[in-house]
Amino acid sequence: EPEVTQTPSHQVTQMGQEVILRCVPISNHLYFYWYRQILGQKVEFLVSFYNNEISEKSEIFDDQFSVERPDGSNFTLKIRSTKLEDSAMYFCASRGQTGNTGELFFGEGSRLTVL
Amino acid sequence: RKEVEQDPGPFNVPEGATVAFNCTYSNSASQSFFWYRQDCRKEPKLLMSVYSSGNEDGRFTAQLNRASQYISLLIRDSKLSDSATYLCVVKRRNNDMRFGAGTRLTVKP
Secondary structure, eight states, X not given: OOOOEEEOSEEEEOTTOOEEEEEEOOTTOOEEEEEEEOTTSOEEEEEEEETTEEEEEOTTOOTTEEEEOXXXXXXXXXXXXXXXXXXXXXXXXXXXXXXXXXXXXXXXXXXXXXO | OOSEEEOOOOEEEETTOOEEEEEEESOXXXXXXXXXXXXXXXXXXXXXXXXXXXXXXXXXXXXXETTTTEEEEEEOSOOGGGOEEEEEEEEOTTSOEEEOOOEEEEEEO
């Protein structure tokens, strides 16, 4: 069964460092998303990406965040200068269909710990 | 007001019980509705879509009331394996998917 894969599964970094989280969505999917979940809290929307551009972003997704789909397969989330409060599980998700149907498939997540 | 609001929980029920979760959404232009399940420290996974006419999948029944902007999930004959967090998810017109905070269910022997 096709799946969304994310790397790394866990990254520990120092505050102020840049972090890149990588995702390989399901190959024929059209819509790509990043969500984050701080431990014990809700799944929060960060950004959605369609047709090679950001379609929407939340208030969390400030200038420190960026996304890219550099080669048609990878979908990356970059945090330029990490803060302690960026520590969370980051989930990549993809969806194939337009219209009202279409299951959102999640990767297993990348846990980011900022020290 | 949050875009998607759910019962805060937690719900602690015995095996075999029937339990119901509620969810309300604020954006009347929302198009599609789903229930996802998230196990501890795992990714969310689709449990079921919610259709306007209501739909059932085994022990699970989902209902949608567009006029009241209300979605529900009913679990009958609950099993230990139903213990998880249940997430109400709403798809907006622009195809973005927004999550409720989730309701934690613990089914006890």
